[in-house]
Amino acid sequence: MIQLKEVSKQFPVKRGNQPVTALSGVNIDVQQGEIFGIIGRSGAGKSTLLRMVNGLEKPTSGEVYVDGQAIHHLNEKELRQARLQMGMIFQHFNLLWSRTVWGNVAFPLEVAGIPKDEIEERVKRLLDRVGLKERATAYPSQLSGGQKQRVGIARALANDPKVLLCDEATSALDPETTASILQLLREINRDTGITLLLITHEMSVVRAICQRVAVMDGGSVIELGEVEEIFQRPRHEVTAQFVKQTLLEGAEQPQADAETSVWLQFSVDDWRELLPHLQKEAATNGVRIHLVAGELTVDGAVTVSLEGEPSTVEKVAIRFRERSEKEVTAGVSGS
Numbered sequence: 394m395i396q397l398k399e400v401s402k403q404f405p406v407k408r409g410n411q412p413v414t415a416l417s418g419v420n421i422d423v424q425q426g427e428i429f430g431i432i433g434r435s436g437a438g439k440s441t442l443l444r445m446v447n448g449l450e451k452p453t454s455g456e457v458y459v460d461g462q463a464i465h466h467l468n469e470k471e472l473r474q475a476r477l478q479m480g481m482i483f484q485h486f487n488l489l490w491s492r493t494v495w496g497n498v499a500f501p502l503e504v505a506g507i508p509k510d511e512i513e514e515r516v517k518r519l520l521d522r523v524g525l526k527e528r529a530t531a532y533p534s535q536l537s538g539g540q541k542q543r544v545g546i547a548r549a550l551a552n553d554p555k556v557l558l559c560d561e562a563t564s565a566l567d568p569e570t571t572a573s574i575l576q577l578l579r580e581i582n583r584d585t586g587i588t589l590l591l592i593t594h595e596m597s598v599v600r601a602i603c604q605r606v607a608v609m610d611g612g613s614v615i616e617l618g619e620v621e622e623i624f625q626r627p628r629h630e631v632t633a634q635f636v637k638q639t640l641l642e643g644a645e646q647p648q649a650d651a652e653t654s655v656w657l658q659f660s661v662d663d664w665r666e667l668l669p670h671l672q673k674e675a676a677t678n679g680v681r682i683h684l685v686a687g688e689l690t691v692d693g694a695v696t697v698s699l700e701g702e703p704s705t706v707e708k709v710a711i712r713f714r715e716r717s718e719k720e721v722t723a724g725v726s727g728s
Protein backbone atom coordinates (compact mmCIF):
# COMPACT_ATOMS: atom_id res chain seq x y z
CA MET A 394 0.00 0.00 0.00
CA ILE A 395 2.90 2.37 0.77
CA GLN A 396 6.19 1.81 -1.03
CA LEU A 397 9.43 3.71 -0.86
CA LYS A 398 12.08 2.57 -3.32
CA GLU A 399 15.64 3.77 -2.87
CA VAL A 400 14.37 7.13 -1.61
CA SER A 401 16.98 9.79 -0.88
CA LYS A 402 16.45 13.39 0.09
CA GLN A 403 19.00 16.15 0.31
CA PHE A 404 18.21 19.65 1.45
CA PRO A 405 20.29 22.43 -0.05
CA VAL A 406 21.86 24.70 2.54
CA LYS A 407 23.52 28.07 2.44
CA ARG A 408 26.43 28.53 0.05
CA GLY A 409 29.68 26.95 1.12
CA ASN A 410 28.14 24.19 3.23
CA GLN A 411 27.41 20.60 2.30
CA PRO A 412 23.74 19.78 1.63
CA VAL A 413 21.95 17.97 4.48
CA THR A 414 21.14 14.36 3.69
CA ALA A 415 17.83 13.69 5.46
CA LEU A 416 17.14 10.32 3.80
CA SER A 417 19.51 7.96 2.10
CA GLY A 418 18.46 4.91 0.03
CA VAL A 419 15.31 4.11 2.03
CA ASN A 420 13.33 1.00 1.02
CA ILE A 421 10.04 0.34 2.82
CA ASP A 422 7.02 -1.66 1.68
CA VAL A 423 3.96 -1.35 3.94
CA GLN A 424 1.28 -3.95 3.21
CA GLN A 425 -2.43 -3.16 2.96
CA GLY A 426 -4.07 -3.33 6.39
CA GLU A 427 -0.73 -3.38 8.21
CA ILE A 428 0.24 -1.25 11.22
CA PHE A 429 3.81 -0.25 10.46
CA GLY A 430 6.05 1.76 12.79
CA ILE A 431 8.98 4.02 11.99
CA ILE A 432 11.17 4.70 15.01
CA GLY A 433 14.27 6.81 15.32
CA ARG A 434 15.97 9.47 17.38
CA SER A 435 15.53 13.15 16.72
CA GLY A 436 16.95 14.03 13.30
CA ALA A 437 16.83 10.43 12.03
CA GLY A 438 14.64 11.45 9.08
CA LYS A 439 11.19 10.27 10.25
CA SER A 440 9.29 13.48 9.48
CA THR A 441 10.97 13.83 6.10
CA LEU A 442 9.93 10.28 5.29
CA LEU A 443 6.31 11.01 6.21
CA ARG A 444 6.37 14.16 4.11
CA MET A 445 7.52 12.06 1.14
CA VAL A 446 4.51 9.78 1.56
CA ASN A 447 1.97 12.62 1.55
CA GLY A 448 3.86 14.47 -1.17
CA LEU A 449 4.80 17.52 0.87
CA GLU A 450 8.40 16.83 -0.12
CA LYS A 451 9.70 15.33 -3.35
CA PRO A 452 12.56 12.84 -3.19
CA THR A 453 15.90 13.91 -4.64
CA SER A 454 16.00 10.41 -6.07
CA GLY A 455 13.91 7.27 -5.72
CA GLU A 456 10.19 6.51 -5.93
CA VAL A 457 7.20 6.77 -3.59
CA TYR A 458 3.93 4.92 -4.21
CA VAL A 459 0.67 4.98 -2.25
CA ASP A 460 -1.92 2.48 -3.39
CA GLY A 461 -0.01 2.08 -6.65
CA GLN A 462 0.03 5.82 -7.41
CA ALA A 463 3.43 7.42 -8.06
CA ILE A 464 3.34 10.28 -5.53
CA HIS A 465 6.71 11.66 -6.67
CA HIS A 466 5.30 12.33 -10.17
CA LEU A 467 2.06 14.08 -9.20
CA ASN A 468 1.42 17.78 -9.72
CA GLU A 469 -0.22 19.91 -6.99
CA LYS A 470 -3.77 19.29 -8.23
CA GLU A 471 -3.24 15.53 -8.43
CA LEU A 472 -1.59 15.58 -5.01
CA ARG A 473 -4.63 17.23 -3.44
CA GLN A 474 -6.76 14.36 -4.79
CA ALA A 475 -4.23 11.75 -3.65
CA ARG A 476 -4.13 13.24 -0.14
CA LEU A 477 -7.86 12.55 0.27
CA GLN A 478 -6.76 8.91 0.50
CA MET A 479 -4.40 9.77 3.36
CA GLY A 480 -5.66 10.80 6.77
CA MET A 481 -3.13 12.40 9.06
CA ILE A 482 -2.95 12.87 12.82
CA PHE A 483 -0.42 15.01 14.65
CA GLN A 484 1.32 15.30 17.99
CA HIS A 485 -0.35 18.62 18.78
CA PHE A 486 -3.70 17.68 17.21
CA ASN A 487 -3.82 20.77 14.89
CA LEU A 488 -7.51 21.41 15.59
CA LEU A 489 -9.41 24.53 14.58
CA TRP A 490 -9.94 26.33 17.87
CA SER A 491 -12.88 28.44 16.72
CA ARG A 492 -14.86 25.39 15.62
CA THR A 493 -16.66 22.88 17.79
CA VAL A 494 -15.81 19.18 17.81
CA TRP A 495 -18.55 18.70 15.22
CA GLY A 496 -17.22 21.59 13.11
CA ASN A 497 -13.68 20.20 13.16
CA VAL A 498 -14.76 16.79 11.89
CA ALA A 499 -17.12 18.34 9.31
CA PHE A 500 -14.40 20.66 7.99
CA PRO A 501 -12.66 18.32 5.50
CA LEU A 502 -16.06 17.19 4.24
CA GLU A 503 -17.19 20.78 3.66
CA VAL A 504 -13.93 21.47 1.81
CA ALA A 505 -14.53 18.38 -0.34
CA GLY A 506 -18.01 19.70 -1.22
CA ILE A 507 -19.97 16.82 0.31
CA PRO A 508 -23.75 17.49 0.52
CA LYS A 509 -25.01 18.68 3.90
CA ASP A 510 -27.15 15.60 4.68
CA GLU A 511 -24.24 13.32 4.06
CA ILE A 512 -21.93 15.45 6.24
CA GLU A 513 -24.48 15.18 9.08
CA GLU A 514 -24.62 11.43 8.75
CA ARG A 515 -20.85 10.93 8.45
CA VAL A 516 -19.86 13.24 11.32
CA LYS A 517 -22.38 11.54 13.58
CA ARG A 518 -20.97 8.12 12.73
CA LEU A 519 -17.36 9.28 13.18
CA LEU A 520 -17.98 10.92 16.56
CA ASP A 521 -19.74 7.77 17.68
CA ARG A 522 -16.72 5.74 16.50
CA VAL A 523 -14.23 7.75 18.53
CA GLY A 524 -16.49 7.96 21.60
CA LEU A 525 -17.22 11.70 21.44
CA LYS A 526 -20.95 11.71 20.64
CA GLU A 527 -21.69 13.61 23.84
CA ARG A 528 -19.05 16.31 23.19
CA ALA A 529 -20.13 17.38 19.68
CA THR A 530 -20.82 20.98 20.73
CA ALA A 531 -17.68 21.42 22.87
CA TYR A 532 -14.73 23.50 21.70
CA PRO A 533 -11.19 22.06 21.61
CA SER A 534 -10.17 24.22 24.59
CA GLN A 535 -12.77 22.38 26.68
CA LEU A 536 -11.34 18.94 25.90
CA SER A 537 -8.61 16.80 27.46
CA GLY A 538 -5.57 15.84 25.37
CA GLY A 539 -6.98 12.39 24.69
CA GLN A 540 -10.32 13.83 23.57
CA LYS A 541 -8.53 16.30 21.28
CA GLN A 542 -6.68 13.44 19.63
CA ARG A 543 -9.99 11.58 19.23
CA VAL A 544 -11.29 14.62 17.31
CA GLY A 545 -8.08 14.52 15.25
CA ILE A 546 -8.67 10.85 14.44
CA ALA A 547 -12.34 11.40 13.50
CA ARG A 548 -11.31 14.30 11.24
CA ALA A 549 -8.55 12.23 9.63
CA LEU A 550 -11.05 9.47 8.85
CA ALA A 551 -13.72 11.81 7.46
CA ASN A 552 -12.91 11.22 3.78
CA ASP A 553 -12.64 7.47 4.26
CA PRO A 554 -8.90 7.31 3.54
CA LYS A 555 -6.97 4.15 2.69
CA VAL A 556 -4.03 5.05 4.90
CA LEU A 557 -3.68 6.87 8.19
CA LEU A 558 -0.37 8.64 8.80
CA CYS A 559 0.34 9.17 12.50
CA ASP A 560 3.07 11.69 13.35
CA GLU A 561 4.06 11.23 17.02
CA ALA A 562 0.31 11.02 17.67
CA THR A 563 0.63 10.05 21.34
CA SER A 564 3.82 11.90 22.29
CA ALA A 565 1.92 14.71 24.05
CA LEU A 566 -0.27 12.31 26.06
CA ASP A 567 0.18 10.61 29.43
CA PRO A 568 0.68 6.82 29.45
CA GLU A 569 -2.94 5.96 30.26
CA THR A 570 -4.36 8.22 27.53
CA THR A 571 -1.71 6.92 25.12
CA ALA A 572 -2.92 3.38 25.77
CA SER A 573 -6.55 4.32 25.06
CA ILE A 574 -5.67 6.15 21.82
CA LEU A 575 -3.55 3.21 20.63
CA GLN A 576 -6.43 0.89 21.47
CA LEU A 577 -8.78 3.07 19.37
CA LEU A 578 -6.34 3.03 16.43
CA ARG A 579 -6.05 -0.75 16.68
CA GLU A 580 -9.84 -1.13 16.63
CA ILE A 581 -10.19 1.18 13.63
CA ASN A 582 -7.51 -0.80 11.80
CA ARG A 583 -9.28 -4.07 12.64
CA ASP A 584 -12.76 -2.83 11.68
CA THR A 585 -11.90 -0.97 8.48
CA GLY A 586 -8.67 -2.58 7.27
CA ILE A 587 -7.06 0.87 6.99
CA THR A 588 -3.25 0.86 6.70
CA LEU A 589 -1.43 2.70 9.49
CA LEU A 590 2.01 4.26 9.18
CA LEU A 591 3.09 5.44 12.57
CA ILE A 592 6.08 7.59 13.42
CA THR A 593 7.37 7.63 16.96
CA HIS A 594 10.45 7.86 19.15
CA GLU A 595 8.90 5.52 21.74
CA MET A 596 9.49 1.80 21.45
CA SER A 597 6.60 1.16 23.88
CA VAL A 598 4.23 2.58 21.24
CA VAL A 599 5.72 0.30 18.59
CA ARG A 600 5.37 -2.71 20.83
CA ALA A 601 1.79 -1.86 21.76
CA ILE A 602 0.41 -1.58 18.26
CA CYS A 603 2.77 -2.27 15.34
CA GLN A 604 3.23 -5.49 13.45
CA ARG A 605 6.48 -4.45 11.77
CA VAL A 606 8.89 -1.64 12.40
CA ALA A 607 11.70 0.14 10.59
CA VAL A 608 14.43 1.61 12.81
CA MET A 609 15.99 4.75 11.32
CA ASP A 610 19.27 6.43 12.08
CA GLY A 611 21.09 9.15 10.18
CA GLY A 612 18.57 9.04 7.31
CA SER A 613 18.87 5.28 6.71
CA VAL A 614 16.80 2.28 7.72
CA ILE A 615 19.21 0.33 9.91
CA GLU A 616 16.83 -2.48 10.85
CA LEU A 617 13.42 -3.61 9.62
CA GLY A 618 11.28 -6.56 10.64
CA GLU A 619 8.60 -8.09 12.84
CA VAL A 620 8.29 -6.18 16.12
CA GLU A 621 8.61 -9.26 18.35
CA GLU A 622 11.66 -10.47 16.47
CA ILE A 623 13.34 -7.07 16.80
CA PHE A 624 12.56 -6.94 20.52
CA GLN A 625 14.06 -10.36 21.09
CA ARG A 626 17.09 -9.98 18.84
CA PRO A 627 17.97 -6.35 18.15
CA ARG A 628 20.94 -6.40 15.77
CA HIS A 629 21.92 -2.77 15.85
CA GLU A 630 23.11 -0.79 18.87
CA VAL A 631 20.51 1.98 18.29
CA THR A 632 17.71 -0.62 18.25
CA ALA A 633 19.07 -2.22 21.41
CA GLN A 634 18.92 1.18 23.12
CA PHE A 635 15.27 1.63 22.14
CA VAL A 636 14.42 -1.86 23.41
CA LYS A 637 16.25 -1.17 26.66
CA GLN A 638 14.30 2.06 27.11
CA THR A 639 11.03 0.08 26.94
CA LEU A 640 12.22 -2.52 29.43
CA LEU A 641 13.20 0.22 31.88
CA GLU A 642 9.85 1.96 31.42
CA GLY A 643 8.11 -1.35 32.14
CA ALA A 644 10.12 -1.90 35.30
CA GLU A 645 9.57 1.60 36.62
CA GLN A 646 5.95 2.46 35.96
CA PRO A 647 5.47 5.96 37.38
CA GLN A 648 3.27 5.93 40.46
CA ALA A 649 0.62 8.61 40.86
CA ASP A 650 2.10 9.64 44.21
CA ALA A 651 5.62 9.84 42.77
CA GLU A 652 4.79 13.01 40.87
CA THR A 653 5.84 16.56 41.40
CA SER A 654 4.77 19.91 40.11
CA VAL A 655 6.91 22.91 39.22
CA TRP A 656 5.50 26.31 38.32
CA LEU A 657 6.91 28.73 35.79
CA GLN A 658 5.90 32.33 35.37
CA PHE A 659 6.55 34.64 32.45
CA SER A 660 5.20 37.95 31.26
CA VAL A 661 2.09 38.05 29.13
CA ASP A 662 4.16 39.71 26.40
CA ASP A 663 6.47 36.71 26.17
CA TRP A 664 4.09 33.82 26.54
CA ARG A 665 3.12 33.49 22.88
CA GLU A 666 6.75 33.09 21.97
CA LEU A 667 7.68 30.86 24.89
CA LEU A 668 4.74 28.49 25.02
CA PRO A 669 5.54 26.47 21.84
CA HIS A 670 9.10 25.82 23.09
CA LEU A 671 7.83 24.76 26.47
CA GLN A 672 5.20 22.51 24.89
CA LYS A 673 7.84 20.80 22.75
CA GLU A 674 10.23 20.32 25.64
CA ALA A 675 7.45 18.95 27.87
CA ALA A 676 5.97 16.69 25.20
CA THR A 677 9.25 15.02 24.32
CA ASN A 678 9.80 14.30 28.02
CA GLY A 679 6.29 13.13 28.93
CA VAL A 680 5.62 16.13 31.18
CA ARG A 681 2.13 17.68 31.38
CA ILE A 682 1.54 21.46 31.28
CA HIS A 683 -1.41 23.19 32.96
CA LEU A 684 -2.37 26.82 32.90
CA VAL A 685 -2.55 27.89 36.54
CA ALA A 686 -3.21 31.62 36.29
CA GLY A 687 -3.02 34.39 33.79
CA GLU A 688 -3.70 38.07 33.86
CA LEU A 689 -4.07 39.47 30.39
CA THR A 690 -3.33 43.07 31.32
CA VAL A 691 -0.47 44.98 29.68
CA ASP A 692 1.99 44.10 32.43
CA GLY A 693 0.28 40.81 33.37
CA ALA A 694 1.91 37.43 33.94
CA VAL A 695 1.05 33.86 33.01
CA THR A 696 1.76 30.97 35.36
CA VAL A 697 1.85 27.36 34.19
CA SER A 698 2.61 24.21 36.11
CA LEU A 699 4.62 21.25 34.85
CA GLU A 700 3.58 17.91 36.23
CA GLY A 701 5.13 14.49 36.05
CA GLU A 702 7.98 12.38 37.33
CA PRO A 703 10.18 14.61 39.58
CA SER A 704 13.55 14.34 37.84
CA THR A 705 11.98 14.81 34.39
CA VAL A 706 9.93 17.82 35.49
CA GLU A 707 13.03 19.41 36.94
CA LYS A 708 15.04 18.68 33.81
CA VAL A 709 12.38 20.26 31.57
CA ALA A 710 12.08 23.34 33.82
CA ILE A 711 15.85 23.87 34.00
CA ARG A 712 16.44 23.32 30.29
CA PHE A 713 13.59 25.65 29.41
CA ARG A 714 14.91 28.38 31.69
CA GLU A 715 18.45 28.01 30.40
CA ARG A 716 17.40 28.20 26.77
CA SER A 717 14.86 30.97 27.12
CA GLU A 718 16.20 34.45 26.55
CA LYS A 719 13.18 35.95 28.28
CA GLU A 720 12.69 36.37 31.98
CA VAL A 721 11.18 33.27 33.53
CA THR A 722 10.70 32.65 37.24
CA ALA A 723 10.18 29.17 38.61
CA GLY A 724 9.36 27.35 41.83
CA VAL A 725 8.27 23.97 43.14
CA SER A 726 4.63 23.51 44.07
CA GLY A 727 5.12 20.09 45.65
CA SER A 728 3.36 16.84 44.81
Ligand SMILES: Nc1ncnc2c1ncn2[C@@H]1O[C@H](COP(=O)(O)OP(=O)(O)OP(=O)(O)O)[C@@H](O)[C@H]1O
Binds near residue numbers: 405433437
Ligand atom coordinates in the same frame (compact mmCIF):
# COMPACT_ATOMS: atom_id res chain seq x y z
N1 LIG B 1 13.58 21.77 5.16
C1 LIG B 1 14.77 21.36 5.61
N2 LIG B 1 15.90 22.03 5.29
C2 LIG B 1 17.12 21.62 5.71
N3 LIG B 1 17.31 20.52 6.49
C3 LIG B 1 16.23 19.82 6.85
C4 LIG B 1 14.91 20.19 6.45
N4 LIG B 1 14.02 19.29 6.98
C5 LIG B 1 14.77 18.41 7.68
N5 LIG B 1 16.08 18.70 7.61
C6 LIG B 1 17.19 17.96 8.23
O1 LIG B 1 17.05 16.59 7.85
C7 LIG B 1 17.38 15.73 8.94
C8 LIG B 1 16.19 14.83 9.27
O2 LIG B 1 15.15 15.64 9.84
P1 LIG B 1 13.72 15.06 10.24
O3 LIG B 1 12.92 16.22 10.74
O4 LIG B 1 13.15 14.29 9.13
O5 LIG B 1 14.08 14.09 11.44
P2 LIG B 1 13.12 13.44 12.54
O6 LIG B 1 13.60 12.06 12.73
O7 LIG B 1 11.70 13.64 12.14
O8 LIG B 1 13.44 14.32 13.83
P3 LIG B 1 12.44 14.91 14.94
O9 LIG B 1 11.92 13.74 15.70
O10 LIG B 1 13.34 15.79 15.77
O11 LIG B 1 11.40 15.69 14.19
C9 LIG B 1 17.80 16.64 10.08
O12 LIG B 1 19.20 16.77 10.05
C10 LIG B 1 17.15 17.95 9.74
O13 LIG B 1 17.86 19.03 10.30
